[in-house]
Amino acid sequence: MTDCDFLVVGHGLAGATLADELHRRGHRVLVYDAGRPDSASRVAAGLVNPVAGRRFALAWRADELIPYATAYYRALEARLGQAFYTAAPIFKVFGSEEEQVALIARSAKQPWGDFVAEILTHDPGLPGVLAPHGGAWLRHGGYLAVAELLAALATEGEAAGWLRRETFDWARLVSAPAGAAPAFIYNGTVTARYVVCCEGAEAVNNPYFNWLPITPNQGEVLDVECTGLGPEQVLNRGAYVVPLGAGRFRVGATYRWPPFAEGPTADGRAELATRLGALTSAPFA
Ligand SMILES: Cc1cc2nc3c(=O)[nH]c(=O)nc-3n(C[C@H](O)[C@H](O)[C@H](O)COP(=O)(O)OP(=O)(O)OC[C@H]3O[C@@H](n4cnc5c(N)ncnc54)[C@H](O)[C@@H]3O)c2cc1C
Structure with a gap:
């Protein structure tokens, strides 16, 4: 026993x-x-993104949980002798002038604490990044090598x-x-x-919890090689782009409601490639 x-x-x-x-x-x-x-x-x-989603909302208890998570991952790294968490600024690209104007108006009330470092109304000229309407630099985010x-x-x-x-x-x-x-x-x-x-x-x-009104959904990511983007560039606009190292990036994610697909789909690949194509002028494969 x-x-x-x-x-x-x-x-x-x-x-x-x-x-x-x-x-x-x-x-x-x-x-x-x-x-x-x-x-x-x-x-x-x-991706650990403090301000995300269509509503560009501050993540739940971000000011408490992100420092806690960062310290936790650092302690694990020290114990296991391996790097897992990369702290990195995230560039949220504005998709339109309307979005830019709306976020500048909201910023007056400082709804994002100090997680939004800077709002740009012009293209910052990041290598390979299409940002004609500017964007917002987010701080205190990063990405975890979960697998x-x-x-x-x-x-x-x-x-x-x-x-x-x-x-x-x-x-x-x-x-x-x-x-x-x-x-x-x-x-x-x-x-x-x-x-x-x-x-x-x-x-x-789970027979103890199958009464909960949960509807799972399915997501796909696309791993690409894109040497035209800055190697540490983290982007967000409709899709997120997270570095994997050596010029490779993970682009995500799709959301599919049931019925689910078995394994990766051509639709998912096409959708993510389209979303990445709206973010970068650099070729990718
Ligand atoms: C495509 C995609 C991209 C995502 N990207 C991000 C991101 O960038 N940032 C972010 O914050 N979140 C992201 N998420 C969400 C995040 O990954 C999940 O919220 C998180 O990983 C869930 O972890 P979990 O441990 O709850 O569940 P899971 O990762 O699903 O783990 C559950 C585990 O339980 C095991 N299991 C289930 N039933 C049994 C059983 N009966 N017996 C034994 N084992 C069992 C499974 O095999 C699995 O290993 C993403 C999700 C998807 C699908």
Whole structure:
């Protein structure tokens, strides 16, 4: 019998960072992960964008969470001896003069704290970037190498035996009456005080939470080579562009409602190529 305090289902960014923090606090943790190669965390660009979306809204608790996340990733880098997080300014390109005027009007009330460093009404002339209506420089953002971070944490977990590369079968989880210990028995071989569900979009198949009104959606990213852009350039306008190194960039993301596609689609590729083409004059492939 394996006894643990926390049984975590899912080793995406949520489950991996939770398990890491629980370990740090001295708890016994066991994690199950089905290892889907196309999970959100394994394909995401990892952009940490403090002001985003069509409404150009400040992210929830950005002034508290971004410094916390940055310090957390720096501590992980020191422990694992690998770089994961790149702090970088983000250039939000204005798509039209109307957008430029609207954001300048909103800026009078300073809705973005100090996350907006500068608003430009002219093209700043960044290499390869099309910005005839100017844009806004955002500070305190950056990007995380999510897949690399998860791989490094998983290597630790597999070596220490707390990560199991298996699908967690909810039908094999038995919960004890309230107040009884252990609270959960899994598969007749694992006991846990708590079970924490970090399955991402798979939560719709979780019998404890499938009553929640969640509709998952599907996203695709496009990796391109584009040597005409500055190697550290992070862009945002309709699509985001995040450096991968060596002249390569990740462009994202599409959003698809059910029914979902199996694997990458020609439509997704075409949509992202069009959006990137509106952002850069440089050739890409
Ligand atoms: C294309 C795309 C691009 C994105 N880009 C960004 C971005 O730039 N910036 C940003 O902030 N966010 C981005 N996101 C969103 C972000 O990636 C997700 O919010 C985040 O990764 C979700 O992490 P998670 O751990 O909750 O879920 P997931 O990454 O989905 O991980 C869930 C894990 O649980 C496992 N699992 C599920 N069910 C079971 C089971 N029964 N047994 C065992 N294992 C199970 C899966 O295999 C998976 O490994 C993007 C998302 C997509 C799809």
